Amino acid sequence: MQPFKLDKIDRKILDILQADGRITNSQLSKDIGLSPAPTLERVKKLENTGIIKSYHAKLDTEKINLGVSTYVMVSLKAHNRSNIEKFIDAINLVDEIIECHHVTGSSDFILKVITKDIPSYQKLMLERVSEIEVVDSMQSMVILSTFKDSKVMPLPIN
Structure with a gap:
């Protein structure tokens, strides 16, 4: 296209x-x-034309009691269409997973997860995400501070 x-x-x-x-x-x-x-x-x-996909309100996570943001690198047991579809179907049912990216490198996916606190994050990972049958391993990175969080796309000159 x-x-x-x-x-x-x-x-x-x-x-x-x-x-x-x-x-x-x-x-x-x-x-x-x-x-x-x-x-x-x-x-x-x-x-x-789909250039403008939607309009959103950006929320202050602290004011709505969502204080823990993490990135989670996920590897699947096998990297095939069936496992990918099972994984995507499962994570689409988890509201706390706000982003999912299929990536290259040592992991198959990177998730952005947002929760109230560390205990709720731990519960989510133990009871929901790690229980997805096709998940082999996960590595979490807790976001300590954010210095840039722009949603503005740089517009190239044609």
Whole structure:
């Protein structure tokens, strides 16, 4: 699939929406220098082509009592389609697993897990994740501090 060609105005719209997804169309149109109708048309085009996938609220994990974030490297017993599908089906049932990436290297997957505290993390790993029949081994890394957590995508110039 060919990448969508973004012009200067599209990139400006995407930069602004990544910083503030709740901006009004009226304010967005002022910020990019177009009238509201063509601005809305461009945003809809970016949504319809799938460049803009969704809009989300970013939550403060401490304020909602989710104080422990970890990355978990997972290796499967065998790296085949059946095991991969079983693993993905199982982890999709675990709300605390907020990211799952199929990777190269010494592990098969990297998970991002978020829980209330260490005891709840330990319980989740012992009772849910390690019980997935195709899991061979896991290695956890607790996030101590986060110095950059940007969700803003750098937009390449075509």
